[in-house]
Amino acid sequence: MEKTVAETIRYLSKKLLDNDKGIIIGQCLSAVGWVQNTVPAQKKGIIELPMTDVAGAGFAVGASLANIRPIFILRFQSFLWLNASPLINHAAKSKEMFGYGAPVFIRAIASEGPSSGPIHTNCYHSPFAHMPGLPICAPMTPGEYKEIWKNYLKKDLPMLVSEHRRSYKEKLEFQDKIFPKAKLSLFLISASRFEGDKILKLLRSNGIYVDVFHILWLKPFKFKKSYMKSLLKTKIGLVVDSTYEICGVSEHIAFKLMHSVKGSKVYNLGMKDKSPGCSPNLLNGTPDAFEIIKKIKTLIK
Amino acid sequence: MNYKNYNIKKFQYNSKNIAILKRIFKKMVYIRFFELNAYESRKEDKFKTLIYLCLGQESIYASVSEALKNVSIFGQHRGHGIYLSYGGDPRKLVDELIGLQTGTNKGMGGSPPIFDKKIGMFGHVGLIGDQVPVAAGYSLIKKNKTVVCFLGDGAAEEDYVLATFGFVKQYNLNIIFICDDNDLSVLTKTKDRRKWKLNEIVKSFGLKAMDITDDPLTIYYSIKSIKNKLPSLINIRTCREYWHEGAGKDKEGKSFWNRYQIVRKKLIDLKEQNFVLQNEKIYKNKMKKLWKKQLLKL
Protein backbone atom coordinates (compact mmCIF):
# COMPACT_ATOMS: atom_id res chain seq x y z
CA MET A 1 0.00 0.00 0.00
CA GLU A 2 1.11 3.56 -0.70
CA LYS A 3 2.42 5.41 2.31
CA THR A 4 1.24 8.82 3.48
CA VAL A 5 3.78 11.57 4.14
CA ALA A 6 3.56 10.90 7.90
CA GLU A 7 4.10 7.18 7.39
CA THR A 8 7.05 7.88 5.10
CA ILE A 9 8.71 10.12 7.68
CA ARG A 10 8.11 7.51 10.37
CA TYR A 11 9.47 4.73 8.18
CA LEU A 12 12.66 6.60 7.24
CA SER A 13 13.24 7.70 10.83
CA LYS A 14 12.73 4.19 12.17
CA LYS A 15 15.26 2.76 9.78
CA LEU A 16 17.78 5.32 10.96
CA LEU A 17 17.16 4.58 14.65
CA ASP A 18 17.07 0.82 14.27
CA ASN A 19 20.41 0.84 12.46
CA ASP A 20 21.96 2.93 15.24
CA LYS A 21 22.71 5.67 12.77
CA GLY A 22 20.82 8.45 14.48
CA ILE A 23 18.47 9.78 17.12
CA ILE A 24 15.26 11.75 17.25
CA ILE A 25 15.45 14.66 19.63
CA GLY A 26 12.69 17.09 20.64
CA GLN A 27 10.02 18.05 23.16
CA CYS A 28 6.89 16.05 24.02
CA LEU A 29 7.66 13.39 21.42
CA SER A 30 6.26 10.25 22.96
CA ALA A 31 3.37 11.36 25.13
CA VAL A 32 1.66 13.55 22.58
CA GLY A 33 0.67 11.28 19.70
CA TRP A 34 4.25 10.75 18.50
CA VAL A 35 4.22 14.09 16.66
CA GLN A 36 1.20 13.38 14.45
CA ASN A 37 2.48 9.81 14.08
CA THR A 38 5.62 10.86 12.28
CA VAL A 39 7.86 9.43 15.01
CA PRO A 40 8.20 5.66 15.53
CA ALA A 41 6.54 4.60 18.78
CA GLN A 42 9.61 3.20 20.50
CA LYS A 43 12.10 4.02 23.22
CA LYS A 44 15.22 3.27 21.25
CA GLY A 45 16.85 6.36 19.84
CA ILE A 46 14.25 8.80 21.15
CA ILE A 47 15.58 11.65 23.25
CA GLU A 48 12.97 13.64 25.16
CA LEU A 49 14.11 17.19 25.76
CA PRO A 50 13.18 19.34 28.69
CA MET A 51 11.31 22.46 27.57
CA THR A 52 14.55 24.21 26.67
CA ASP A 53 13.99 26.08 23.46
CA VAL A 54 17.43 27.63 23.17
CA ALA A 55 19.73 24.86 24.42
CA GLY A 56 17.58 22.22 22.71
CA ALA A 57 18.98 22.96 19.28
CA GLY A 58 22.49 23.00 20.76
CA PHE A 59 22.05 19.43 22.03
CA ALA A 60 20.99 18.33 18.55
CA VAL A 61 23.89 20.12 16.87
CA GLY A 62 26.36 18.58 19.33
CA ALA A 63 24.98 15.11 18.63
CA SER A 64 25.49 15.70 14.91
CA LEU A 65 29.24 16.17 15.54
CA ALA A 66 29.47 12.68 17.02
CA ASN A 67 29.06 10.75 13.78
CA ILE A 68 25.34 10.22 14.02
CA ARG A 69 22.36 11.81 12.27
CA PRO A 70 20.09 13.62 14.69
CA ILE A 71 16.56 14.45 13.64
CA PHE A 72 15.65 17.55 15.59
CA ILE A 73 11.90 18.13 15.80
CA LEU A 74 10.20 21.47 16.36
CA ARG A 75 6.49 20.90 16.82
CA PHE A 76 5.77 24.42 15.60
CA GLN A 77 7.94 26.45 13.27
CA SER A 78 7.67 29.38 15.68
CA PHE A 79 10.15 27.58 17.93
CA LEU A 80 12.76 28.15 15.22
CA TRP A 81 13.15 31.68 16.50
CA LEU A 82 14.28 30.56 19.93
CA ASN A 83 16.35 27.67 18.62
CA ALA A 84 17.94 29.67 15.81
CA SER A 85 21.41 30.39 17.07
CA PRO A 86 22.88 26.88 17.36
CA LEU A 87 21.35 26.03 13.98
CA ILE A 88 22.44 29.13 12.10
CA ASN A 89 25.64 30.05 13.87
CA HIS A 90 26.99 26.60 14.61
CA ALA A 91 25.52 23.88 12.39
CA ALA A 92 25.23 25.99 9.25
CA LYS A 93 28.69 27.52 9.56
CA SER A 94 30.54 24.46 10.76
CA LYS A 95 31.68 23.29 7.34
CA GLU A 96 33.17 26.65 6.40
CA MET A 97 34.63 27.47 9.78
CA PHE A 98 35.98 24.09 10.85
CA GLY A 99 35.93 21.94 7.73
CA TYR A 100 33.65 19.36 9.31
CA GLY A 101 29.90 19.19 8.95
CA ALA A 102 27.12 19.26 11.53
CA PRO A 103 24.44 17.24 9.76
CA VAL A 104 21.41 17.93 11.88
CA PHE A 105 18.08 17.27 10.13
CA ILE A 106 15.69 19.95 11.33
CA ARG A 107 12.01 19.06 11.06
CA ALA A 108 10.13 22.32 11.56
CA ILE A 109 6.39 21.77 11.43
CA ALA A 110 3.91 24.38 10.25
CA SER A 111 0.23 24.51 11.04
CA GLU A 112 -2.44 27.11 10.46
CA GLY A 113 -6.07 27.90 11.14
CA PRO A 114 -8.12 29.27 14.03
CA SER A 115 -6.25 27.36 16.69
CA SER A 116 -2.78 28.43 15.56
CA GLY A 117 -2.89 32.14 16.35
CA PRO A 118 -0.40 34.98 16.04
CA ILE A 119 2.78 33.08 16.95
CA HIS A 120 2.40 29.53 15.69
CA THR A 121 0.81 30.10 12.29
CA ASN A 122 2.67 28.71 9.28
CA CYS A 123 6.29 28.75 8.11
CA TYR A 124 9.40 30.65 9.11
CA HIS A 125 11.86 29.30 6.55
CA SER A 126 12.48 32.73 5.03
CA PRO A 127 14.73 34.30 7.67
CA PHE A 128 16.79 31.10 7.73
CA ALA A 129 17.27 31.24 3.98
CA HIS A 130 19.00 34.56 4.52
CA MET A 131 21.93 32.85 6.23
CA PRO A 132 24.65 30.80 4.52
CA GLY A 133 25.21 27.09 4.93
CA LEU A 134 21.71 25.77 5.47
CA PRO A 135 19.91 24.02 2.60
CA ILE A 136 16.13 24.39 2.89
CA CYS A 137 13.34 22.36 1.37
CA ALA A 138 9.57 22.02 1.77
CA PRO A 139 8.55 18.46 0.83
CA MET A 140 4.78 17.88 0.66
CA THR A 141 4.61 14.35 -0.80
CA PRO A 142 5.99 10.94 0.20
CA GLY A 143 8.21 10.83 -2.88
CA GLU A 144 9.66 14.25 -2.19
CA TYR A 145 10.35 13.30 1.39
CA LYS A 146 12.32 10.29 0.24
CA GLU A 147 14.23 12.48 -2.19
CA ILE A 148 15.27 15.08 0.36
CA TRP A 149 16.16 12.34 2.88
CA LYS A 150 18.48 10.71 0.38
CA ASN A 151 20.04 14.05 -0.34
CA TYR A 152 20.55 14.67 3.38
CA LEU A 153 22.18 11.27 3.96
CA LYS A 154 24.54 11.80 1.05
CA LYS A 155 26.07 14.96 2.50
CA ASP A 156 27.29 16.00 5.88
CA LEU A 157 25.40 19.26 6.01
CA PRO A 158 22.48 20.35 8.13
CA MET A 159 19.12 20.67 6.42
CA LEU A 160 16.04 22.68 7.33
CA VAL A 161 12.90 20.82 6.35
CA SER A 162 9.91 23.11 6.31
CA GLU A 163 7.06 20.66 6.84
CA HIS A 164 3.36 21.40 6.87
CA ARG A 165 0.76 19.46 8.85
CA ARG A 166 -1.56 19.71 5.91
CA SER A 167 0.67 17.26 4.02
CA TYR A 168 0.84 14.46 6.57
CA LYS A 169 -2.17 12.47 5.42
CA GLU A 170 -1.42 12.90 1.71
CA LYS A 171 -0.30 10.06 -0.53
CA LEU A 172 -0.38 11.88 -3.85
CA GLU A 173 2.59 13.05 -5.86
CA PHE A 174 2.40 16.37 -7.65
CA GLN A 175 3.32 16.97 -11.22
CA ASP A 176 4.07 20.22 -12.97
CA LYS A 177 1.35 21.09 -15.47
CA ILE A 178 2.15 22.84 -18.72
CA PHE A 179 -0.30 24.15 -21.31
CA PRO A 180 0.49 25.69 -24.72
CA LYS A 181 -2.16 28.34 -24.12
CA ALA A 182 -1.00 29.24 -20.61
CA LYS A 183 -1.13 32.94 -19.77
CA LEU A 184 0.83 32.85 -16.53
CA SER A 185 3.47 30.67 -14.84
CA LEU A 186 2.46 29.75 -11.30
CA PHE A 187 5.09 28.56 -8.82
CA LEU A 188 3.71 27.00 -5.65
CA ILE A 189 5.53 26.40 -2.36
CA SER A 190 4.55 24.49 0.81
CA ALA A 191 0.81 24.19 1.59
CA SER A 192 -0.14 26.45 -1.32
CA ARG A 193 0.64 23.46 -3.53
CA PHE A 194 -2.51 21.72 -2.33
CA GLU A 195 -4.47 24.52 -4.03
CA GLY A 196 -2.94 23.82 -7.45
CA ASP A 197 -5.56 21.48 -8.89
CA LYS A 198 -8.43 23.60 -7.67
CA ILE A 199 -6.89 26.70 -9.23
CA LEU A 200 -6.50 24.95 -12.57
CA LYS A 201 -10.03 23.64 -12.51
CA LEU A 202 -11.62 26.94 -11.59
CA LEU A 203 -9.59 28.88 -14.14
CA ARG A 204 -10.24 26.38 -16.88
CA SER A 205 -13.96 26.83 -16.40
CA ASN A 206 -13.31 30.48 -17.33
CA GLY A 207 -11.21 29.43 -20.30
CA ILE A 208 -7.97 30.49 -18.60
CA TYR A 209 -4.87 28.31 -18.54
CA VAL A 210 -1.79 28.67 -16.35
CA ASP A 211 1.32 26.55 -16.06
CA VAL A 212 1.76 25.16 -12.54
CA PHE A 213 5.14 24.34 -11.02
CA HIS A 214 5.81 22.67 -7.69
CA ILE A 215 8.81 23.99 -5.82
CA LEU A 216 10.54 21.57 -3.45
CA TRP A 217 13.95 23.14 -2.90
CA LEU A 218 13.86 26.66 -1.55
CA LYS A 219 17.59 26.99 -1.03
CA PRO A 220 19.47 26.50 -3.18
CA PHE A 221 16.60 27.22 -5.52
CA LYS A 222 16.90 24.85 -8.46
CA PHE A 223 16.13 26.42 -11.81
CA LYS A 224 14.59 24.06 -14.30
CA LYS A 225 14.55 24.60 -18.03
CA SER A 226 10.78 24.22 -17.94
CA TYR A 227 10.51 27.34 -15.75
CA MET A 228 12.36 29.43 -18.34
CA LYS A 229 10.40 27.98 -21.20
CA SER A 230 7.14 28.72 -19.48
CA LEU A 231 8.12 32.26 -18.61
CA LEU A 232 9.36 32.92 -22.13
CA LYS A 233 5.88 31.97 -23.27
CA THR A 234 3.74 33.68 -20.60
CA LYS A 235 6.03 36.57 -19.57
CA ILE A 236 4.12 36.69 -16.27
CA GLY A 237 4.84 34.66 -13.18
CA LEU A 238 3.50 34.34 -9.66
CA VAL A 239 5.24 32.63 -6.73
CA VAL A 240 3.04 31.63 -3.77
CA ASP A 241 4.20 30.54 -0.32
CA SER A 242 2.73 29.63 3.10
CA THR A 243 4.49 32.44 4.86
CA TYR A 244 4.68 36.21 4.88
CA GLU A 245 4.70 37.79 1.46
CA ILE A 246 7.28 40.48 2.04
CA CYS A 247 11.05 40.02 2.43
CA GLY A 248 10.91 36.26 2.09
CA VAL A 249 11.71 33.27 -0.06
CA SER A 250 8.83 33.76 -2.50
CA GLU A 251 9.92 37.33 -3.22
CA HIS A 252 13.50 36.18 -3.69
CA ILE A 253 12.54 33.37 -6.06
CA ALA A 254 10.30 35.74 -8.01
CA PHE A 255 13.24 38.13 -8.36
CA LYS A 256 15.56 35.35 -9.53
CA LEU A 257 13.05 34.07 -12.07
CA MET A 258 12.37 37.55 -13.38
CA HIS A 259 16.06 38.15 -13.95
CA SER A 260 16.55 34.85 -15.66
CA VAL A 261 13.97 35.53 -18.38
CA LYS A 262 14.30 38.85 -20.10
CA GLY A 263 11.09 40.83 -20.32
CA SER A 264 9.22 38.71 -17.81
CA LYS A 265 7.49 40.04 -14.71
CA VAL A 266 7.26 37.73 -11.74
CA TYR A 267 5.23 38.62 -8.66
CA ASN A 268 4.73 36.91 -5.33
CA LEU A 269 1.89 36.22 -2.92
CA GLY A 270 1.79 35.03 0.67
CA MET A 271 0.52 35.93 4.10
CA LYS A 272 -0.29 39.58 4.68
CA ASP A 273 2.12 41.73 6.66
CA LYS A 274 0.18 41.45 9.93
CA SER A 275 -0.09 38.95 12.74
CA PRO A 276 -2.64 36.22 12.15
CA GLY A 277 -5.44 35.96 14.69
CA CYS A 278 -7.67 33.09 15.80
CA SER A 279 -10.89 34.88 14.98
CA PRO A 280 -12.22 34.16 11.48
CA ASN A 281 -11.88 37.79 10.40
CA LEU A 282 -8.23 37.89 11.52
CA LEU A 283 -7.09 34.67 9.91
CA ASN A 284 -4.00 35.18 7.79
CA GLY A 285 -2.72 31.97 6.30
CA THR A 286 -1.67 30.30 3.09
CA PRO A 287 -3.46 32.07 0.21
CA ASP A 288 -6.26 29.79 -0.92
CA ALA A 289 -7.31 29.04 -4.49
CA PHE A 290 -9.70 31.99 -4.58
CA GLU A 291 -7.11 34.51 -3.40
CA ILE A 292 -4.57 33.12 -5.83
CA ILE A 293 -7.03 33.27 -8.72
CA LYS A 294 -7.94 36.83 -7.82
CA LYS A 295 -4.28 37.79 -8.00
CA ILE A 296 -3.79 35.88 -11.25
CA LYS A 297 -6.70 37.72 -12.83
CA THR A 298 -5.25 41.11 -11.93
CA LEU A 299 -1.91 40.07 -13.43
CA ILE A 300 -3.14 38.74 -16.75
CA LYS A 301 -5.60 41.57 -17.39
CA MET B 1 3.67 10.11 44.41
CA ASN B 2 0.46 11.87 45.33
CA TYR B 3 1.03 15.49 46.27
CA LYS B 4 -2.45 16.12 47.62
CA ASN B 5 -1.16 16.94 51.09
CA TYR B 6 2.38 17.91 50.15
CA ASN B 7 3.72 20.40 52.72
CA ILE B 8 0.17 21.27 53.63
CA LYS B 9 -0.19 23.48 56.69
CA LYS B 10 -2.58 22.63 59.48
CA PHE B 11 -4.79 25.52 60.46
CA GLN B 12 -7.25 26.26 63.11
CA TYR B 13 -10.58 26.83 61.48
CA ASN B 14 -11.37 29.92 63.50
CA SER B 15 -13.71 32.59 62.18
CA LYS B 16 -10.88 34.49 60.49
CA ASN B 17 -9.63 31.49 58.54
CA ILE B 18 -13.12 30.38 57.65
CA ALA B 19 -13.82 33.84 56.28
CA ILE B 20 -10.64 33.69 54.16
CA LEU B 21 -11.48 30.21 52.93
CA LYS B 22 -14.96 31.33 51.97
CA ARG B 23 -13.65 34.28 49.98
CA ILE B 24 -11.27 31.98 48.15
CA PHE B 25 -13.89 29.32 47.54
CA LYS B 26 -16.27 31.89 46.09
CA LYS B 27 -13.66 32.75 43.47
CA MET B 28 -13.05 29.06 42.82
CA VAL B 29 -16.75 28.60 42.13
CA TYR B 30 -16.70 31.58 39.79
CA ILE B 31 -13.70 30.26 37.82
CA ARG B 32 -15.07 26.75 37.74
CA PHE B 33 -18.45 27.63 36.29
CA PHE B 34 -16.89 29.99 33.79
CA GLU B 35 -14.59 27.20 32.63
CA LEU B 36 -17.29 24.53 32.55
CA ASN B 37 -19.28 26.71 30.18
CA ALA B 38 -16.19 27.31 28.04
CA TYR B 39 -15.68 23.57 27.93
CA GLU B 40 -19.28 22.85 26.91
CA SER B 41 -19.42 25.48 24.19
CA ARG B 42 -16.10 24.42 22.77
CA LYS B 43 -17.12 20.78 22.87
CA GLU B 44 -20.16 21.68 20.83
CA ASP B 45 -17.82 23.34 18.31
CA LYS B 46 -19.37 26.74 18.77
CA PHE B 47 -15.90 28.22 18.27
CA LYS B 48 -12.47 26.92 17.33
CA THR B 49 -9.87 29.22 18.86
CA LEU B 50 -7.04 28.07 21.11
CA ILE B 51 -8.35 27.49 24.62
CA TYR B 52 -6.47 26.38 27.71
CA LEU B 53 -8.79 25.56 30.61
CA CYS B 54 -7.61 25.79 34.21
CA LEU B 55 -10.19 23.45 35.73
CA GLY B 56 -8.67 21.61 38.68
CA GLN B 57 -6.21 24.46 39.30
CA GLU B 58 -8.73 27.12 40.42
CA SER B 59 -7.51 27.26 44.04
CA ILE B 60 -4.15 28.69 42.96
CA TYR B 61 -5.53 31.81 41.30
CA ALA B 62 -8.28 32.30 43.87
CA SER B 63 -5.80 32.07 46.76
CA VAL B 64 -2.99 34.08 45.21
CA SER B 65 -5.34 36.92 44.30
CA GLU B 66 -6.64 37.02 47.88
CA ALA B 67 -3.14 37.10 49.34
CA LEU B 68 -1.54 39.49 46.86
CA LYS B 69 -3.47 42.59 45.92
CA ASN B 70 -2.56 45.69 43.95
CA VAL B 71 0.11 43.93 41.93
CA SER B 72 1.25 43.80 38.32
CA ILE B 73 0.51 40.43 36.81
CA PHE B 74 2.17 38.33 34.14
CA GLY B 75 0.49 35.04 33.28
CA GLN B 76 1.00 32.18 30.90
CA HIS B 77 -1.31 30.56 28.34
CA ARG B 78 -3.53 28.94 31.00
CA GLY B 79 -4.63 32.28 32.40
CA HIS B 80 -8.43 32.39 32.69
CA GLY B 81 -8.26 31.85 36.46
CA ILE B 82 -5.75 34.68 36.90
CA TYR B 83 -7.83 37.07 34.82
CA LEU B 84 -11.10 36.26 36.56
CA SER B 85 -9.85 36.16 40.12
CA TYR B 86 -8.12 39.52 39.76
CA GLY B 87 -11.35 41.04 38.49
CA GLY B 88 -11.06 41.00 34.70
CA ASP B 89 -14.31 41.52 32.78
CA PRO B 90 -15.73 38.03 32.08
CA ARG B 91 -17.69 39.21 29.03
CA LYS B 92 -14.53 40.36 27.31
CA LEU B 93 -12.93 37.03 28.12
CA VAL B 94 -15.79 35.05 26.56
CA ASP B 95 -15.65 37.31 23.53
CA GLU B 96 -11.94 36.70 23.12
CA LEU B 97 -12.37 32.95 23.43
CA ILE B 98 -15.10 32.89 20.84
CA GLY B 99 -13.08 35.12 18.53
CA LEU B 100 -14.95 38.43 18.59
CA GLN B 101 -13.68 41.95 17.98
CA THR B 102 -15.01 42.85 21.44
CA GLY B 103 -12.67 40.38 23.14
CA THR B 104 -9.70 41.32 25.32
CA ASN B 105 -7.43 41.08 22.27
CA LYS B 106 -10.00 41.67 19.53
CA GLY B 107 -10.13 37.93 18.80
CA MET B 108 -6.41 37.65 18.22
CA GLY B 109 -5.38 34.58 20.08
CA GLY B 110 -7.91 32.72 22.24
CA SER B 111 -6.60 32.06 25.76
CA PRO B 112 -2.88 32.90 25.68
CA PRO B 113 -2.83 36.67 25.11
CA ILE B 114 -5.72 37.69 27.41
CA PHE B 115 -4.93 40.77 29.46
CA ASP B 116 -6.55 43.67 31.25
CA LYS B 117 -4.53 46.77 31.98
CA LYS B 118 -7.18 47.87 34.49
CA ILE B 119 -6.35 44.96 36.77
CA GLY B 120 -2.62 45.23 36.05
CA MET B 121 -2.48 42.10 33.92
CA PHE B 122 -0.27 41.86 30.84
CA GLY B 123 -0.79 39.47 27.91
CA HIS B 124 1.13 36.34 26.98
CA VAL B 125 2.40 35.77 23.46
CA GLY B 126 2.05 31.98 23.48
CA LEU B 127 5.67 30.93 23.88
CA ILE B 128 5.95 29.28 27.26
CA GLY B 129 8.06 31.12 29.81
CA ASP B 130 8.41 34.18 27.57
CA GLN B 131 6.64 36.17 30.28
CA VAL B 132 9.27 35.36 32.90
CA PRO B 133 12.21 37.55 31.72
CA VAL B 134 9.67 40.13 30.57
CA ALA B 135 8.15 40.30 34.06
CA ALA B 136 11.65 40.70 35.49
CA GLY B 137 12.43 43.54 33.10
CA TYR B 138 9.22 45.28 34.12
CA SER B 139 10.03 44.77 37.78
CA LEU B 140 13.52 46.22 37.29
CA ILE B 141 11.96 49.57 36.48
CA LYS B 142 8.72 49.48 38.50
CA LYS B 143 10.45 49.00 41.80
CA ASN B 144 7.52 50.12 43.94
CA LYS B 145 5.08 47.67 42.50
CA THR B 146 5.05 44.00 43.43
CA VAL B 147 5.07 41.86 40.33
CA VAL B 148 3.48 38.43 40.37
CA CYS B 149 4.55 36.17 37.54
CA PHE B 150 2.86 32.83 36.88
CA LEU B 151 4.57 30.04 34.98
CA GLY B 152 4.12 26.31 34.45
CA ASP B 153 6.37 23.42 35.46
CA GLY B 154 7.20 23.00 31.78
CA ALA B 155 8.07 26.65 31.26
CA ALA B 156 10.35 26.42 34.30
CA GLU B 157 12.75 24.44 32.11
CA GLU B 158 13.22 27.13 29.51
CA ASP B 159 16.74 28.47 29.40
CA TYR B 160 15.60 32.06 29.63
CA VAL B 161 13.45 31.26 32.65
CA LEU B 162 16.35 29.80 34.60
CA ALA B 163 18.52 32.79 33.66
CA THR B 164 15.83 35.11 35.01
CA PHE B 165 16.13 33.70 38.53
CA GLY B 166 19.76 34.80 38.60
CA PHE B 167 18.86 38.23 37.30
CA VAL B 168 16.06 38.97 39.79
CA LYS B 169 18.34 38.07 42.67
CA GLN B 170 21.20 40.16 41.32
CA TYR B 171 18.93 43.22 41.38
CA ASN B 172 16.83 42.11 44.36
CA LEU B 173 13.62 42.67 42.50
CA ASN B 174 10.20 42.97 44.01
CA ILE B 175 8.85 39.93 42.18
CA ILE B 176 7.17 36.69 43.18
CA PHE B 177 6.93 33.70 40.88
CA ILE B 178 4.05 31.27 41.17
CA CYS B 179 4.61 27.97 39.42
CA ASP B 180 1.41 26.06 38.59
CA ASP B 181 2.99 22.66 38.86
CA ASN B 182 0.49 20.25 37.28
CA ASP B 183 3.31 17.81 36.55
CA LEU B 184 2.56 18.10 32.86
CA SER B 185 3.94 19.76 29.81
CA VAL B 186 1.17 19.02 27.31
CA LEU B 187 1.09 15.30 28.25
CA THR B 188 4.73 14.74 29.18
CA LYS B 189 5.31 14.17 32.89
CA THR B 190 8.05 16.01 34.74
CA LYS B 191 9.99 12.81 35.45
CA ASP B 192 10.47 12.35 31.71
CA ARG B 193 11.88 15.86 31.35
CA ARG B 194 14.17 16.56 34.30
CA LYS B 195 15.57 15.35 37.59
CA TRP B 196 15.67 18.64 39.51
CA LYS B 197 13.08 20.39 41.62
CA LEU B 198 12.25 23.97 40.85
CA ASN B 199 12.22 25.22 44.43
CA GLU B 200 15.70 23.80 45.04
CA ILE B 201 17.13 25.30 41.86
CA VAL B 202 15.66 28.65 42.69
CA LYS B 203 17.04 28.55 46.22
CA SER B 204 20.50 28.01 44.84
CA PHE B 205 20.08 31.21 42.86
CA GLY B 206 19.49 32.90 46.22
CA LEU B 207 15.71 33.28 46.09
CA LYS B 208 13.37 32.26 48.87
CA ALA B 209 11.32 29.30 47.68
CA MET B 210 8.60 26.96 48.81
CA ASP B 211 7.06 23.82 47.42
CA ILE B 212 3.48 23.20 48.53
CA THR B 213 0.19 21.67 47.48
CA ASP B 214 -2.75 23.71 46.20
CA ASP B 215 -4.62 23.87 49.49
CA PRO B 216 -6.03 27.44 49.66
CA LEU B 217 -4.99 28.38 53.18
CA THR B 218 -1.56 26.86 52.66
CA ILE B 219 -1.10 29.03 49.58
CA TYR B 220 -2.54 32.07 51.29
CA TYR B 221 -0.31 31.91 54.35
CA SER B 222 2.77 30.85 52.40
CA ILE B 223 2.44 34.01 50.35
CA LYS B 224 1.86 36.12 53.43
CA SER B 225 5.02 34.71 54.97
CA ILE B 226 7.15 35.29 51.91
CA LYS B 227 5.80 38.46 50.37
CA ASN B 228 8.20 40.73 52.23
CA LYS B 229 11.14 38.57 51.28
CA LEU B 230 11.18 38.99 47.53
CA PRO B 231 12.34 37.88 45.06
CA SER B 232 10.86 34.50 45.76
CA LEU B 233 9.03 31.58 44.22
CA ILE B 234 6.26 29.26 45.30
CA ASN B 235 5.88 25.99 43.48
CA ILE B 236 2.30 24.80 43.82
CA ARG B 237 1.42 21.17 43.11
CA THR B 238 -1.91 20.92 41.40
CA CYS B 239 -3.94 18.71 39.04
CA ARG B 240 -5.11 19.69 35.60
CA GLU B 241 -8.54 18.16 35.24
CA TYR B 242 -9.23 18.76 31.56
CA TRP B 243 -7.22 18.58 28.38
CA HIS B 244 -4.10 20.59 27.72
CA GLU B 245 -5.87 22.51 24.97
CA GLY B 246 -9.42 22.41 23.68
CA ALA B 247 -12.33 20.55 25.24
CA GLY B 248 -11.67 17.11 26.65
CA LYS B 249 -11.12 15.44 29.96
CA ASP B 250 -7.79 14.03 31.14
CA LYS B 251 -7.60 10.59 32.67
CA GLU B 252 -7.61 10.74 36.44
CA GLY B 253 -4.70 8.55 37.51
CA LYS B 254 -3.67 7.47 40.99
CA SER B 255 -1.92 10.74 41.64
CA PHE B 256 -5.00 12.83 40.87
CA TRP B 257 -6.94 14.88 43.39
CA ASN B 258 -9.74 17.36 42.92
CA ARG B 259 -9.05 20.39 45.09
CA TYR B 260 -12.40 21.94 44.35
CA GLN B 261 -14.23 18.97 45.80
CA ILE B 262 -11.88 18.82 48.79
CA VAL B 263 -12.43 22.47 49.69
CA ARG B 264 -16.14 22.13 49.10
CA LYS B 265 -16.34 19.19 51.48
CA LYS B 266 -14.26 21.00 54.09
CA LEU B 267 -16.65 23.94 54.07
CA ILE B 268 -19.63 21.65 54.36
CA ASP B 269 -17.97 19.93 57.31
CA LEU B 270 -17.52 23.38 58.80
CA LYS B 271 -21.30 23.83 58.58
CA GLU B 272 -21.07 26.18 55.61
CA GLN B 273 -23.28 24.08 53.38
CA ASN B 274 -25.66 26.95 52.70
CA PHE B 275 -22.82 29.18 51.61
CA VAL B 276 -21.48 26.50 49.29
CA LEU B 277 -24.80 25.64 47.68
CA GLN B 278 -25.90 29.21 47.37
CA ASN B 279 -22.72 30.29 45.61
CA GLU B 280 -22.73 27.29 43.34
CA LYS B 281 -26.27 28.10 42.36
CA ILE B 282 -25.53 31.77 41.79
CA TYR B 283 -22.44 31.21 39.64
CA LYS B 284 -23.90 28.29 37.78
CA ASN B 285 -26.78 30.49 36.61
CA LYS B 286 -24.70 33.62 36.15
CA MET B 287 -22.06 31.94 34.00
CA LYS B 288 -24.56 30.01 31.96
CA LYS B 289 -26.43 33.21 31.20
CA LEU B 290 -23.25 35.11 30.45
CA TRP B 291 -21.98 32.52 27.99
CA LYS B 292 -25.35 32.19 26.35
CA LYS B 293 -25.65 35.94 25.88
CA GLN B 294 -22.14 36.37 24.48
CA LEU B 295 -22.51 33.37 22.17
CA LEU B 296 -25.53 35.03 20.59
CA LYS B 297 -23.11 37.62 19.21
CA LEU B 298 -21.49 35.01 17.00
Ligand SMILES: Cc1ncc(C[n+]2csc(CCOP(=O)(O)OP(=O)(O)O)c2C)c(N)n1
Ligand atom coordinates in the same frame (compact mmCIF):
# COMPACT_ATOMS: atom_id res chain seq x y z
C1 LIG C 1 8.75 28.21 23.74
C2 LIG C 1 7.68 27.20 23.60
N1 LIG C 1 8.02 25.89 23.55
C3 LIG C 1 7.06 24.96 23.45
C4 LIG C 1 5.74 25.32 23.39
C5 LIG C 1 4.66 24.27 23.19
N2 LIG C 1 3.83 24.21 24.39
C6 LIG C 1 2.65 24.85 24.49
S1 LIG C 1 1.95 24.69 25.98
C7 LIG C 1 3.20 23.68 26.51
C8 LIG C 1 3.18 23.09 27.88
C9 LIG C 1 3.81 23.94 28.87
O1 LIG C 1 3.74 23.37 30.11
P1 LIG C 1 3.62 24.25 31.40
O2 LIG C 1 4.52 25.42 31.34
O3 LIG C 1 3.77 23.33 32.55
O4 LIG C 1 2.13 24.83 31.33
P2 LIG C 1 0.74 24.06 31.43
O5 LIG C 1 0.27 23.85 30.04
O6 LIG C 1 0.95 22.79 32.16
O7 LIG C 1 -0.17 24.99 32.16
C10 LIG C 1 4.15 23.50 25.51
C11 LIG C 1 5.35 22.69 25.62
C12 LIG C 1 5.43 26.69 23.43
N3 LIG C 1 4.19 27.16 23.34
N4 LIG C 1 6.43 27.61 23.55
Ligand SMILES: [Mg+2]
Ligand atom coordinates in the same frame (compact mmCIF):
# COMPACT_ATOMS: atom_id res chain seq x y z
MG1 LIG D 1 2.43 22.11 33.48
